[in-house]
Amino acid sequence: MLFFRSEERVREWSKSRGTPVQPLVSMGQLWMLATTWYSTRLQETSRRPQPDEMCGIFADIGLTGDFWNPKSDTFG
Amino acid sequence: MQFDIQVKMTIYRHFAETGIGPSVKEVADRVGSDVKTVLDTYRRLCAQRLLVLEADGSSIRMASPFSGVPTQHVAESGGTRYFGNCAWDALGVIAALQRSGIVHSRCEQSGEPLRLEVGLDGPEASDWLFHCLVPAAKWWDDIVFT
Numbered sequence: 001m002l003f004f005r006s007e008e009r010v011r012e013w014s015k016s017r018g019t020p021v022q023p024l025v026s027m028g029q030l031w032m033l034a035t036t037w038y039s040t041r042l043q044e045t046s047r048r049p050q051p052d053e054m055c056g057i058f059a060d061i062g063l064t065g066d067f068w069n070p071k072s073d074t075f076g
Numbered sequence: 077m078q079f080d081i082q083v084k085m086t087i088y089r090h091f092a093e094t095g096i097g098p099s100v101k102e103v104a105d106r107v108g109s110d111v112k113t114v115l116d117t118y119r120r121l122c123a124q125r126l127l128v129l130e131a132d133g134s135s136i137r138m139a140s141p142f143s144g145v146p147t148q149h150v151a152e153s154g155g156t157r158y159f160g161n162c163a164w165d166a167l168g169v170i171a172a173l174q175r176s177g178i179v180h181s182r183c184e185q186s187g188e189p190l191r192l193e194v195g196l197d198g199p200e201a202s203d204w205l206f207h208c209l210v211p212a213a214k215w216w217d218d219i220v221f222t
Contacts, residue, residue, distance in 0.1 A: 001161075001162035001163050001164050001165075001206065001207075001208045001222065002162070002163055002184040002206070002207055002208075003149075003163045003181045003182065003183060003184065003190050003204055003205070003206060004183050004184060004185060004204065004205045004206075004207055005183040005185075005186055005188050005190075005204060005205075006203070006204075006205065007205060009183055009184075009185040009186055010185070010205060010207050012185050013184055013185040013207075016185075019209055020209075021207075022207060022208055022209055022211075024205045024206070024207055025205065025206040025207070025208070026205065026206075027192070027199050027202045027203075027204055027205075027206070028198065028199075029206075030163070030164060030167055030206045031167055031171075031194075031198040031199055033164055033167075034141070034164060034165075034167035034168040034170070034171040035171045035198075037140075037141075037164075037168055037171075038140070038141050038165075038168035038169075038171045038172040039171045039172065039174065041088060041140075041141065041168075041171075041172040042085075042088055042089070042092055042172055042173070042174075044081050044084075044085055047124070047126075048124070048125055048126065054212065058212075066211070067211045067212065068211075068212050069211075069212060069213060070212040070213050070215075071213060
């Protein structure tokens, strides 16, 4: 889970490793993920989102498809 | 259950206060228990995916978003330097602390440094991107690689 300066840099990195370019996430989307996962982490009642919840969280910020499905057995 | 929460909070508060993870002995002392009992709790927290241990079975590698080892993903806030496990977790540190900070990292391809100011409402405008190679269903197959 890494930062890249641009989509072109992601493509260069992926080509050099022979790995697929996966769905790209904007900084705004990443902040939404960070706050959803961690904004209550220092509270006693905090817990990780469960798989069913994760699908909804990802969909709410526009991250859809098998790649973002924690229960998928096919990977795009 | 209440003891497990006490251990979990001791770990997370130590990270939040110091930027580094506590030793299992420090945790045991703080909760008024012994190392063996705390390690039993560690195993349950690992099963809940709240903790990842090093191969020695007691040192904390991850208490996400905090990393127990130095990484390239750094969050500075309140005069303390924190390591995130990944790009996501670097922003996650700021979110967990609920105070503003600065994330330092780099472009994995070019090495260009990233300096991102993050307020309580989120990061400054930025066209940098986040890329995850591993699909969500496989993240915990090898969470350190992910």
